[in-house]
Amino acid sequence: MINLQRSVSSALTIAEIEARKIRHDSTELWMRTVQPALWLLVFGEVFNAIRSSLLSIPGYSYIQYIAPGVLAQSVLFVAIFYGITIVWERDVGLLTKLLSTPSPRLSVVVGKALAAGVRGIFQGIMVFALALIIGINLRFDPLDVAGVFITAVLLAMCFASLSMTLASFLKTRDRMMGIGQAITMPLFFASNAIYPVSLMPVWLQYISKFNPLSYGVDAIRSMLLTGDYSTLPVDIFALLLFTLFFIACASVVLKRLIE
Amino acid sequence: MEEGEIFGLLGPNGAGKTTAIKMITTLARPTAGSIMVFGIDVQRAPQEVRQMLGFVPQAISVDGDLTGYENLLIFAKLFFVDREERKERILDALKYFGLADRANELVKNYSGGMMRRLEIAQALVNRPRILFLDEPSIGLDPYSKNQVIQQIQELNREFGTTILVTTHDMTEADILCDRLAIMNMGKIAISGAPSDLKRSVGGDVLTVKVTGQAAASLPAGLGSVVSSEQGTIKILTEDGEKAIPRLTEYFERNGAVVESISLSRPTLDDVFMKYAKASLQEEGTFRDARSVRRSFARHGR
Numbered sequence: 001m002i003n004l005q006r007s008v009s010s011a012l013t014i015a016e017i018e019a020r021k022i023r024h025d026s027t028e029l030w031m032r033t034v035q036p037a038l039w040l041l042v043f044g045e046v047f048n049a050i051r052s053s054l055l056s057i058p059g060y061s062y063i064q065y066i067a068p069g070v071l072a073q074s075v076l077f078v079a080i081f082y083g084i085t086i087v088w089e090r091d092v093g094l095l096t097k098l099l100s101t102p103s104p105r106l107s108v109v110v111g112k113a114l115a116a117g118v119r120g121i122f123q124g125i126m127v128f129a130l131a132l133i134i135g136i137n138l139r140f141d142p143l144d145v146a147g148v149f150i151t152a153v154l155l156a157m158c159f160a161s162l163s164m165t166l167a168s169f170l171k172t173r174d175r176m177m178g179i180g181q182a183i184t185m186p187l188f189f190a191s192n193a194i195y196p197v198s199l200m201p202v203w204l205q206y207i208s209k210f211n212p213l214s215y216g217v218d219a220i221r222s223m224l225l226t227g228d229y230s231t232l233p234v235d236i237f238a239l240l241l242f243t244l245f246f247i248a249c250a251s252v253v254l255k256r257l258i259e
Numbered sequence: 260m261e262e263g264e265i266f267g268l269l270g271p272n273g274a275g276k277t278t279a280i281k282m283i284t285t286l287a288r289p290t291a292g293s294i295m296v297f298g299i300d301v302q303r304a305p306q307e308v309r310q311m312l313g314f315v316p317q318a319i320s321v322d323g324d325l326t327g328y329e330n331l332l333i334f335a336k337l338f339f340v341d342r343e344e345r346k347e348r349i350l351d352a353l354k355y356f357g358l359a360d361r362a363n364e365l366v367k368n369y370s371g372g373m374m375r376r377l378e379i380a381q382a383l384v385n386r387p388r389i390l391f392l393d394e395p396s397i398g399l400d401p402y403s404k405n406q407v408i409q410q411i412q413e414l415n416r417e418f419g420t421t422i423l424v425t426t427h428d429m430t431e432a433d434i435l436c437d438r439l440a441i442m443n444m445g446k447i448a449i450s451g452a453p454s455d456l457k458r459s460v461g462g463d464v465l466t467v468k469v470t471g472q473a474a475a476s477l478p479a480g481l482g483s484v485v486s487s488e489q490g491t492i493k494i495l496t497e498d499g500e501k502a503i504p505r506l507t508e509y510f511e512r513n514g515a516v517v518e519s520i521s522l523s524r525p526t527l528d529d530v531f532m533k534y535a536k537a538s539l540q541e542e543g544t545f546r547d548a549r550s551v552r553r554s555f556a557r558h559g560r
Binding site for chain 1: 281284307310312316319320336337338339
């Protein structure tokens with residue numbers, strides 16, 4: 001019991017580090033809004049001109065369709081580079097220090113993943129703000145918005161732990177930059193973020209079934225757009241499974257980074 | 260190691276000092292055998308072991324993007340220091356290490372010496388039973404180095420913290436450590452109190468310059484003549500300082516005039532050279548120096 005309490009408190013403390021850093025310097029957060037803004041303002045507006053029901057869900061405009069996708073994608077982009085952060089922390093000795101505290105490895109990984117979640121929430125706020133400014137019609141029901149934030153945190157935790165797992169094997173910042181670039185786009189394109197899965201070739205449709213991003217996007221879309229919660233339990237459950245799996249992987253292999 | 264002492268771990272680069280510390284602090288797996296910290300096996304209960312120890316790694320590892328206060332707060336939380344005591348301990352530690360007036364400034368604006376002091380201050384907040392310092396004075400100017408040494412000593416005196424320190428600075432090791440060990444190629448080559456170790460490589464050497472008739476032999480207890488040529492006599496003795504007045508008196512009683520006496524004592528450098536010379540590698544020192552410089556540059560921006 002005391003162990004569980006301590007594990008939770010350690011994880012929260014590690015996430016707190018991130019929150020405090022953001023409070024001291026939030027420049028990066030603002031720069032991170034450029035990309036979703038471009039996706040919505042440029043890509044979304046241009047493709048909005050194609051009035052095809054194939055590109056969206058019937059009854060919704062394309063820009064409405066991709067807003068949840070852009071939100072999820074911006075969370076993915078923030079989280080997938082968490083491995084670089086952790087390699088950098090290893091390089092400056094912070095990770096060694098962190099691992100020499102009584103905190104269990106699991107707490108360190110969960111804490112770092114939560115830290116990515118903190119950034120994920122900010123991405124969510126930014127995309128909501130953009131949607132309001134551009135006038136994209138979304139359902140701003142408080143419960144749905146809360147649900148979207150929870151999904152964003154889960155997505156961030158999932159990809160941050162995946163990234164930390166990869167970092168434990170790749171070990172250098174350069175390689176992590178490379179792998180980050182190499183996997184974000186496939187994850188993005190093999191998902192339902194900017195077009196429906198039904199448009200994909202069949203082989204890609206199968207791949208997208210194993211893509212956590214698809215489940216995240218689907219969950220966010222059902223809460224922000226359609227209000228049809230029929231797939232929501234499956235989405236959240238799948239996302240949770242992915243997240244727990246990657247957290248478990250990262251906790252086991254993280255030590256490799258300092259060996 | 261005994262409880263309450265300051266123990267020095269010396270050795271050439273790559274001797275295994277850092278690895279030894281990593282194994283004790285549960286950051287690396289022991290390759291063979293087992294390690295007990297205050298009777299607890301590090302492999303069986305790593306979390307309990309880590310709760311008892313503090314670790315200051317070689318590279319400066321305070322977080323530059325947080326303030327001094329926050330750095331201490333985070334680590335107090337991670338060591339489960341009681342909420343009621345936390346604030347008081349942090350403020351005390353900051354004051355004690357002369358960082359109180361800059362507590363709310365981001366650490367990246369601190370000097371190297373201040374960062375080091377902040378790291379040791381962390382240990383003061385967590386009150387570990389044993390503190391590991393991996394080259395605490397590396398890259399510091401003589402003044403900061405001195406301050407760090409004093410603070411380590413006070414930590415040991417006031418809280419009875421057992422301290423293990425690695426260093427390449429023999430003078431520092433001599434001042435600081437109650438006992439020390441020299442490692443070479445992963446094994447302890449020799450260990451003991453600094454004074455014993457120094458004695459083991461030979462006693463004090465007095466070089467006496469005399470004019471006139473010098474005696475070829477000395478009375479018992481004064482030492483033995485090592486060499487004697489053209490009025491310069493080298494004498495090996497146990498305690499050089501005490502031998503000087505007696506030698507002067509002895510020579511003058513025997514009709515010689517003593518012009519000068521110089522005393523040279525074996526230092527820990529001599530001990531080190533004797534036990535560690537086998538594997539001093541250029542490459543190791545270069546890499547170490549570079550990584551240290553890099554870490555300072557990064558934090559000092």
